[in-house]
Amino acid sequence: MQIAPSKKTRDRPDNMVEGIYRQLKDDIFEFRLMPGDRFSESEVAERVQASRTPVRQALYRLEREGYLLVHFRSGWQVRAFDFKYFEELYDVRIVLETAALARLGQMDLEGNAQIAILRETWQVSESERLQDAAQVSALDERFHCALVEAAGNVEMARMHLEITEKIRIIRRLDFTQGPRIEATYIEHGQILQALLERRIELAQQLLRSHIEISKQEVRKITLHRLHVARELAGG
Structure with missing residues (x-):
């Protein structure tokens, strides 16, 4: 301890x-x-x-x-990890975030500051991509929260933020895996592009797949992986 x-x-x-x-x-x-x-x-x-x-x-x-x-x-x-509980939280995330995309599809996104910031962060060249796991993990969390916030439903955003905090530890573990950083840049960029092109069903499909990949990581958590994460965090 x-x-x-x-x-x-x-x-x-x-x-x-x-x-x-x-x-x-x-x-x-x-x-x-x-x-x-x-x-x-x-x-x-x-x-x-x-x-x-x-x-x-x-x-x-x-x-x-x-x-x-x-x-x-x-x-x-x-508290020990309750894997079923985490998986259920991911399911709720999918519901909230796909609903947010549906709302965004009915809005004028041309001057939306949050969407503009997300594009500047994620739709960048490979040389501009960050490689620090902790930084990318925090930005990944912000990406999903910003999408829900931009949809304009305050209560939806509040519920989503609560869920986000509860799964933060899983998100950190996800980003101890090197390939997830590159994949996250690609997947976020694709979701944003589909949203901007008003291809909402595609954006929802991409988002659902993106979250499902993270959800699958819950099943792969081992005590050894937790200790490796502690070492990487400087614990």
Whole structure:
């Protein structure tokens, strides 16, 4: 169990809880805390240099969100991967994102700033493509969120963002595989081009296939692959 060194937070209790919460969540996403890892409130409090009260509040928040389990006699544990749960989240993503494409197909995209930014990011030459897995993973997440946001339904975007955060750890694992970076540039570019050409059914088909490939990665996760991801993240 590895927890990142403490980051400075303001003295206000709410800010301290938020800081600890974000730090622990980042530790989970960056594989410093691995599925199955156990730890105590005292260990966290010592690492983040805070009292146990804000630590406990942050831990219970993560427990409510499904990242941790609490064992009343033996401390806390990072929740093991529930593969069926992740696959179901990917299915919901497909529903939301294909619906967003349908809405975008009815809109004037000529001056849409979000779509313009996506084109500048993904429709680039091979020499301009980023190769850093963490950077591409973050940009991939942003691509899908931006498509839903651009569709203009605030509630749809909120739901999609919640799902996005829950599968972030899987997305990080996906991008530890080298070929996925090149494939993501190609697939995102194709989705955007189909959207801009008003070929919405094709765009939806391409998007569905793109997400299904990532969904399949859920079934390939092993403990060894998690440890490799931790090493790549510098854990």
